[in-house]
Amino acid sequence: MKSGECNLFFALIINLCLVISQTNADAVKTWMPNTNYWDPMNWDVKRMPCRNDLVIFPSSLSASIALHPGATSVKGIVLPTTGELLLSNGDLILTGLQNASGCIGEDVEFTGGEARYWLDPGNWNGPSGEPLKGGQNSPIPHSERIPCETDQVIFLNGGTFQVQLPDVPVKVGAVNIEGKDVSLEQLHELVLDDTGFHLFKGDASQLEITNELCQDPRGCICNADLHPLTWQRICSFESVRCALPMCENPIKPKGFCCPICGAAIYISFKGSWPRMKQMIESMIDYNQEKGTYPVLYHISRVGKNELQVVLRDPNIYTSASVALALVLQKQFETVSFETTPYTRTTYSGDPVTSWGTTSAIISKILLAAVLVLGVAFAINHLSNKTGRTVPAEFIQPSFLFARFENTAAEGEVEITQQAFHNPMFDIRARSVNSLEGITFKELEDQENLSEEISSQSTERTFSLEE
Secondary structure, eight states: OOHHHHHHHHHHHHHHHHTOOOOOOOOEEEEOOOOOTTOGGGBTTSSOOOTTOEEEOOSEEEEEEEOOSSEEEESEEEOOSEEEEEOSSOEEEEOOOSOOTTOOOOEEEBOOOSOEETTOGGGEEOTTOOOOTTGGGOOSOHHHHSOOTTOEEEEOSSSOOOEEOOSSOEEESEEEETTEEEOHHHHHHHHHSHHHHTTEESOGGGEEEOOOOOOOTTOOOTTTTOOHHHHHHHHHHHGGGOOOOOBSSOBOOTTOSSOBSSEEEEEEOOSOHHHHHHHHHHHHHHHHHHTTOOOEEEEEEEETTEEEEEEEOSSSOOSHHHHHHHHHHHHHHHOOBTTBOEEEEEEOOSBEETTEEHHHHHHHHHHHHHHHHHHHHHHHHHHHHHOOOOOGGGSOOOOOOOOOOOOSTTOOOOOOSOOOOBTTTTBOOOOTGGGTTOOHHHHHHHHHHHHHHHHHHHHHHHHHHO
């Protein structure tokens, strides 16, 4: 970056930061899985049952299932021996029809009745319930995907769910169920209630609701004092989903259960955490707009005066995240905001394919070329030294033939290839030059003479046998 561009860039960032609000929004985690009848993912056919379908529930169902708020029409239902079907301002209609328009008609099984675990990072979304950006390539650490000790936990309205409560110590700031905040005592009572029994499984004694949201003006660390058993349990769920990092020297940023391909930048700060976060976001957005860096990023506070910036490629790792990290590193080394010094950057190496890394592929190609040239040189050197020709098996087979061209009306021919040696009569064939100008008539007479000699030779053979 040139000095003029650098000054303009940092002036833009500083001016932007002057208008940033210093309020710290409380983090929110939303429970994602549900046991709703109308969720297509809860059925083996990945669609809602239609009028001509036979609905089959498991023989034993511990969850409550909320039917569609409107009319639910199916051909028939196979009910479980245990469980609950909730009719909330709706009707259940059994049609018994065999042919309904727009409905194929088949047996559909409900598969969404299993309890999901609180400590599984894959069961939580952001404040509005949106999926994590990047999916398995999300830059959010696994420890931050579950509710933090200062987070508000929300279970959405208008449906049913089943949560397996943690059996190791867990702290959250607040819990909201169906739009109402509940205390720890109310949650304990709900777990023991007949209805709550179908929503929460396990013992709530390990769950602590502090009712204390983040009050630190610099921001709070997510799961700063996470219990070792809790961290181990989180990674036990995530480790089965860990993909093999397709890069050299994968990194493992703080809060990640699995090594990843990408980059992590660590920066010390002394000012406001929200303001510092906004400055870094502006820097990343600026560089992404200026260059070609389709990168996902996440900024979080991981220490008392330290923040972590994780950069990852959205799909296949192409090292774009590393390229952006190196650009940011140079900018952090140039100027420090609010006495915020850059500390270090860690990043993974080249992408890896089924053939290896890019450098390894080039090395293999060069090595193969050297080997081929070496073998060719050795064969040529051996041939020149011994005076022998290269063995026939090393030479591609070829066919020699004589090409005849009519050159005159009398039928003269021209032979352009070396004639062959005739082993039958032990006569060396004439050279090409000696046959130039010979007529087709003369060749035909010579051929008749050869046939006559051959016939006489055969007769002598028979006479000897007699």
